[in-house]
Amino acid sequence: MRSRNRRAVIGALAAITLLGTAIPGAATTDDTLIADPTQYVDxxxxxxxxxxxxxxxxxxxxxxxxxxxxxxxxxxxxxxxxxxxxxxxxxxxxxxxxxxxxxxxxxxxxxxxxxxxxxxxxxxxxxxxxxxxxxxxxxxxxxxxxxxxxxxxxxxxxxxxxxxxxxxxxxxxxxxxxxxxxxxxxxxxxxxxxxxxxxxxxxxxxxxxxxxxxxxxxxxxxxxxxxxxxxxxxxxxxxxxxxxxxxxxxxxxxxxxxxxxxxxxxxxxxxxxxxxxxxxxxxxxxxxxxxxxxxxxxxxxEHLGRIRIGGGTPAHRTTFYTALYHSLIHPNTFNDLDGRYPGFDSQIHQVEPGRTHYANFSDWDTYRSLAPLHGWLYPDRASDMAQSLVLAAVQGGWLPRWPMANGYTSVMNGDNSVPLLVNLHAYGATGFDTRTALKYMLKGATKAEPVQWGYIERQGIEDYQKLGYVPNDRALVGHVRKGASQTLEYAVDDFTISRFARTLGDPATAATYAKRGEYWRNLFDPNTGYLRPKDSKGQFPPGPGFVPPPPGQFGQDGFEEGNAAQYRWFVPHNIAGLITALGGKAKAQPLMDEFFTKVNVGPNEPYQWSGNEVDFSTPWLYNYVGQPWKSQAVIRRIQSELFAPTPDGLPGNDDLGAQSSWYVWSALGLYPVTPGTADLSVHTPLFPAIQIRPPNAGELHITAPGAGAARPYTTQLRLNGENWARTWLPQHLVRTGGHLDFRLRATPDTNWAITPDAAPPSYQ
Structure with missing residues (x-):
């Protein structure tokens, strides 16, 4: 992009028009927490x-x-x-x-x-x-x-x-x-x-x-x-x-x-x-x-009331509680009243007393933001969800990537039940057989064997272990080659295995898979600055990195539902390492500015695609480069332009609540940026008063006077009464709860949370 357009992007970010202009309805001056959220579900x-x-x-x-x-x-x-x-x-x-x-x-x-x-x-x-x-x-x-x-x-x-x-x-x-x-x-x-x-x-x-x-x-x-x-x-x-x-x-x-x-x-x-x-x-x-x-x-x-909000416009409240409602429909109860259900071995099984067996997990879509929400706010149900996936592996031999009823599907790439399970655990859903879960995670990460109709948990895992990436010329999934996105997803999967093993007291496994979590580096092309597909001979394809797909093709060769520009940022566990590879903050910042010129383009343009899960966490990138006000602006822009209390009011397929859960987190002023951890990145809340009430953890109280239409920028944050000039929160907060007090303003504060220690953690 030419420099004059980049300046226009930066100006647009700084002068972003707020939600109140896009969605009618004046904000209430009453910040009393809503007692019955069902009235705001549409x-x-x-x-x-x-x-x-x-x-x-x-x-x-x-x-x-x-x-x-x-x-x-x-x-x-x-x-x-x-x-x-x-x-x-x-x-x-x-x-x-x-x-x-x-x-x-x-x-x-x-x-x-x-x-x-x-x-x-x-x-x-x-x-x-x-x-x-x-x-x-x-x-x-x-x-x-x-x-x-x-x-x-x-x-x-x-x-x-x-x-x-x-x-x-x-x-x-x-x-x-x-x-x-x-x-x-x-x-x-x-x-x-x-x-x-x-x-x-x-x-x-x-x-x-x-x-x-x-x-x-x-x-x-x-x-x-x-x-x-x-x-x-x-x-x-x-x-x-x-x-x-x-x-x-x-x-x-x-x-x-x-x-x-x-x-x-x-x-x-x-x-x-x-x-x-x-x-x-x-x-x-x-x-x-x-x-x-x-x-x-x-x-x-009761379920919706675990988050109580105060203030905001009627439209914001309706959009928020409907998003939370849509986040709590799937996965689905699968056992009868008497506890029976069909397993992945086609046999009838009985749930343990007091448990529920669940089915229909859109793992690729939901591990990113829906699983953390379930784990934190509904830990008992989420523990049963996790146990349901573990039992699927015990019965069928392998963890399911996108389980539909009691059967495997190979929809999407990656080994997505792994980060989903680890996210559930990291946010408080610990009541499942974690040792057996780790056993099957490691099995899927080291072996490939077709089961049922031909399902393979990790396609190309032999090459991945041998070469450190999935070669694109051997990565045919359906009719599309997906070597680059397959590799990047496996790196996330392996990182989450590392965190899970560390939590379970297995340092050797944790160390092994932490190294595998860095395999994304094997696809980084320093000549183009992109993460790119590589063939079995170790060669990148010719071209500049992002190559517009031919007419009729959904996304770029080598990538699942996306392109090299959108997957360039898909190293959620080590953004600092990625920024270093790109040449440092000074070079990464303008790339981000260019990327957010548009915010919902689909798979064939080199910009943000907010309607698809790969780009769910990218709006928080600016928190890693000392420009948090730009993250605050981009998030408000996505909320205002792409979400509304109307039939057409979501930016993409909801994917069993994945898209809706993104909005829930964005409205809270928090986001689970790093799969496998309870790291929460911070931006500006949408409501002046928020109370989060997990059943098995401490309450989190958030105050942000003036939040909403007029004040999208943070100028101060206090954590439990102490100044907190960082764009992330301690992991223990999802267990202990606490108080977050924001001071907001109408214009960007370019001096708040810009020091190196203000960036969220990266792992390498």
Missing amino acids: PMIGTGKGGPVVGEINTFPGPTAPFGMIQWSPDNGNYAGYNYHLGPIRGFSLTHASVGCSAFGDIPILPVTGEIGPAPWNRTEKFSHRTERAEVAHYGVTLEDSKIRAELTASTRAGLGTFTYPEGATAQVLIKTGASLAGNSAATVRISAPDEITGSATTGRFCGESGNKYTVHFALKFDRPFTAHGTWDGSTVTPGGTSADHPKSGAYLTFDTSQNRQLRAKVALSYVSADGARANLAEIPGWHPDPVRAATRAQWR
Whole structure:
């Protein structure tokens, strides 16, 4: 970039326009901490599309309990379920996730009126946002074709639907068992009682992987017997049919609503059996939705209330608590009420008393900021999450990179369950089998062996150990070569193994993997200043480092979802070493300025991509070079330009809460910059008053008078009453708690926290 543009970037950073101008609503002068955060959750946030770079955001508006098994929500044509801008509704399916591939959306249920028609599997219903209502533990909408009001609520494993039919209508319910969003290899349905239907859906193929699959069972019970029924197989409707076994199977039920137009339906899931699903219906003993809604809302009130904020605009409060809400939906409860669940060995297992088994971990996305949040604020649940991953390794032989239900997938690169586990542990989730966890971390870091459909935990690990990097000419993952990003992720993985082993009292392993954590250096090209792919002969490709990908290619050769400019900064455990390699602070600072010219560009431009996880921690880079006011400005810019309380109000795919958790940390004025440690980097909080209340640690109280629209810059910070002129906090703070008191101002303070010891720790 030419110097005149660089000066413009620096000026823009210094004069950044604040959140209050981008999101309407005046800040309240009352800094009283919010008692009931559920009133500020809007499940419609993130259900839209953020433009050509962002693409689909893929949150869902329907009800779910914290980390629930069931997410009963409408689907209307989006590959992940629901998009605010699409329609009509094909059904209310029982499983959802904010993922970037077709997945879940199992067992859509659709109430309709009149004749079911010759192809009920294709039946849809128009709707209008005017009739939609989405809030914690409740979703409602009027289906315009049939004039039915559908109201949904949910507990952890079960849901309760209320379908109000128009007077005189023929009331029908369609159960589309063979209509999962990724398609089905099998689906069954059976009329099991005069008021009950059971069945299953087998699906998977996550991101096109044909070997991955799972089976989910359901039991659906009504408050009255049906008067007629039938089944289908995707081509033929069989009136009076009592069962069907076909990948496109389904059933229809007819009800008499002449005396009571309000039909109630209870549904529960199980990954074990239909009997397990039937037993899980016990979570909802009655037929009235109010107690269910109140109980689930109380769970959310307790979970969200572990962070209490005061002040800020209504829009900021809504954006914050909805982000926290989205951070607490995944991973998902996987065991039945009786404790049974299917393991990675396809056998049925029993959870230990008092524990919950979890599934669906988007490890690559969530180890960076979501895992620290879970470990700190929900250590008991997070310990069970960690134990679930350890048990997956025991049952299947290897740690899972992106476990879906009880199976492996090879989505994304790196060995991402390793930093996820270590982050959970570092932030307080210590109640799991750490020795067995380390055993399987070391196994995956030294060996490669395909299991199940061909999953390999660390692809290219033999070359990585021999050469100190994964050669790009041998690093084909799917149809893309990813040698550079594979190496950089493995370096992070190895660093976190080192920290974990150190914590567990294994200094020899800690030393070995600390050295491997420096393998990023083997890809540093001093001639270009980039971390670059290298072939098996040790040669960098010709070119300047960043090379614009050809049209139609998603990212640069050698990198997972990104390019050399975005991965240049991906050494989160040793930023100081990276800065030295770049030639020191004086040379690194202008590179940062240029990088932040744009803040959400996608994988094909050499700038910040805030909507993707690789660049989650880059806004804090300035804390390492003595310019913390620029980090403060960039973070405010990302918050103001890319987040809003609207359907399109996220900068990228939420990836099971990863993107939302970034916003939660950014609003707190803290960020977990170094995987495997409890290092928190500091910037300016968004709210004047914040109280963080972990259940097994001390409370952290943050005050920042004037925070928000008018004062984005820090001029002083006191830690427990003492001056703290550093941009990081002691690791013990997540255990002991304490008091952080900020003094803020409207213009940059270029003298605060600029000494060498003010930078966050680096490890080498």
